[in-house]
Amino acid sequence: MAYLLLKTRLALELPRINAALEEAEHALPAPVQPVAHHIFSSGGKRIRPLLLVLTARLLGCKTDEVYHLAVTLEMLHAATLLHDDVIDCAGTRRGKPSAHTLFSQTETILAGDALLARANAFVADFGNTALSRCFSEATTETCAGEILEIAAQRDPELSLEQYLSIIAGKTAKLISSACEMGALLARGTEQQVAAAADFGENIGIAFQLVDDAIDFAETNVTGKPSLGDLREGKLTYPLRCYRESLASEARARFDEQFRQGSFSSEDSAAIGESVRSQGFDRRTRDFADSYLVRAEKALMDLPQGKERTLLQEMAAFVRERTK
Numbered sequence: 001m002a003y004l005l006l007k008t009r010l011a012l013e014l015p016r017i018n019a020a021l022e023e024a025e026h027a028l029p030a031p032v033q034p035v036a037h038h039i040f041s042s043g044g045k046r047i048r049p050l051l052l053v054l055t056a057r058l059l060g061c062k063t064d065e066v067y068h069l070a071v072t073l074e075m076l077h078a079a080t081l082l083h084d085d086v087i088d089c090a091g092t093r094r095g096k097p098s099a100h101t102l103f104s105q106t107e108t109i110l111a112g113d114a115l116l117a118r119a120n121a122f123v124a125d126f127g128n129t130a131l132s133r134c135f136s137e138a139t140t141e142t143c144a145g146e147i148l149e150i151a152a153q154r155d156p157e158l159s160l161e162q163y164l165s166i167i168a169g170k171t172a173k174l175i176s177s178a179c180e181m182g183a184l185l186a187r188g189t190e191q192q193v194a195a196a197a198d199f200g201e202n203i204g205i206a207f208q209l210v211d212d213a214i215d216f217a218e219t220n221v222t223g224k225p226s227l228g229d230l231r232e233g234k235l236t237y238p239l240r241c242y243r244e245s246l247a248s249e250a251r252a253r254f255d256e257q258f259r260q261g262s263f264s265s266e267d268s269a270a271i272g273e274s275v276r277s278q279g280f281d282r283r284t285r286d287f288a289d290s291y292l293v294r295a296e297k298a299l300m301d302l303p304q305g306k307e308r309t310l311l312q313e314m315a316a317f318v319r320e321r322t323k
Contacts (some may be wrong), residue, residue, distance in 0.1 A: 005306075006313040010050060017049045020067035021074060028118055035099050035111035039078045042096045048073040048178040051203075051314070055182030055196050058307035068122060069185055072135060073178050075119035080142060082112035087150075088232070130184050138177035145169020154233035154254040156243060163235065164205070170210075172204025179203075195301035199311065202295035207318050209288035212236035212283040214323060216272050227268050232262055235288060241280035242271060285319070292319050 025036050034149055049070035056066045084090070085098040086105050092098055100108040116139065123135045148166045152158050162250040179200030215229045216238050229236045235243070235258070257263050263271070275281055292315045302308055 003313050003317050006310050006317060009054075009310055010046075013050055013053055014046060016064075016067050017046055017053070017070060017074075023051075023069045024068075024071050024075060024118070024122065027112060031107075032111045034079070035103050035108055036115060038096075038099050038102065039082055040074075044074075044077075046074065047207075047314075048077060048174055051175060051200060052178040052185075052312075054307045054310055054314075055179045055302075057182075058302060058305050058311070059183055059186035059188045059192060059196075061182070061186035065126070066182070066185060069126065069131070069179075069181060071139070072119040072122050073181070074176060075115045075122075075176060076135070076139060076142070079112040079115040079119075080146070082108050082115070084146070092102040102173050105262075107152060115254065126185070129186065131181055134177055134181050134184060138173055141169045141173040145171070145173065148178045149234070152235070154259050154261060155299040156235060156258045158235045158240075160240070163237065163240070167205055167208040168201070171208040172201050175201035175204035175207065189302055195298045195321040199295045199302075202291040202298065203315060203318060206288040206291040206295065206315075209237055209284055209291070210318060210321055213238055213284040213288070214321070216275045216281050217322065218272075218276075227272050230268055231261075233258065236284075238275050238280040238284045239271075241283055242278070245278060245280075246272075248280070289319060 021040055025033060025040060028036055041241065049067075052070040053066050056069075082099055086100045086108055087302070090098050091101060099111070120132075120135065120139075123132050126132075145166055145168065149170055152162060152166060176197050177200070180193060180197035183196035188196065212229065215226060216234065217226060219226050230239060241252060246254055257267065272306070295315050296312060298306055299311055302311075
């Protein structure tokens with residue numbers, strides 16, 4: 001069975017991660033708790049806290065305090081989701097109503113702010129300035145990535161370098177920080193901390209690239225609406241490949257429709273079909289694989305052990321995921 005070791009370990013770790021998250025939720029001010037409970041209970045893979053736990057354990061950390069540190073990144077991630085859904089006017093999140101549709105927009109935004117502030121306090125409680133600095137940088141870079149993405153919306157001439165900067169900030173930095181904070185908590189060497197961060201950054205970039213490929217899969221494969229990035233005006237890697245395949249006249253027409261957000265449902269369906277039939281989604285996965293190779297290389301600077309095997313399985317999971 002694929003990823004058997006990873007799935008088995010996740011089944012063991014998830015109850016402890018969720019218990020720490022529930023404890024963190026109860027430590028929030030009472031007015032914030034309903035919004036926090038809604039976003040925490042809406043699902044999610046818990047990849048960031050799991051990576052922090054695995055990295056810390058690999059480097060010899062035995063304390064159960066690792067779970068309390070791990071959930072700070074899930075709190076930061078949840079805060080970004082709350083804010084994103086308000087900005088995007090998203091009606092659902094993981095198949096459930098978005099928080100701002102149940103609570104007010106203002107209440108949702110302030111709850112996200114409170115989650116972030118309390119997560120900072122939890123990290124500070126460890127009394128390790130390196131941990132606090134890492135968490136602060138994760139917050140800053142994630143926000144910067146989100147701002148870059150907003151600025152790039154409906155820009156058909158977005159460069160590849162700009163696109164990679166966006167996903168490095170909005171997705172990869174949190175995953176990189178999870179691995180780095182795990183190594184810092186375990187008092188890893190400077191080389192081990194750098195290797196853990198490098199592994200996480202490359203896993204994170206690959207994760208987002210695969211996510212961008214999955215967005216062009218048919219709904220009966222993923223179970224969720226496709227072509228969301230096209231509708232939102234995001235020039236992701238598979239869409240870039242499609243645009244570059246067009247002759248000059250067709251490309252000019254695409255660029256105008258992309259800027260205006262004027263694609264009809266028929267236009268969108270045709271683009272989706274073209275991305276799949278010409279293999280641009282597969283090309284995106286191949287590009288992601290180049291980052292996974294770098295991630296696996298970074299693991300060679302970390303000790304051998306069962307957790308390193310699990311991190312290798314995590315890379316394989318990212319490579320092959322379909323939803």
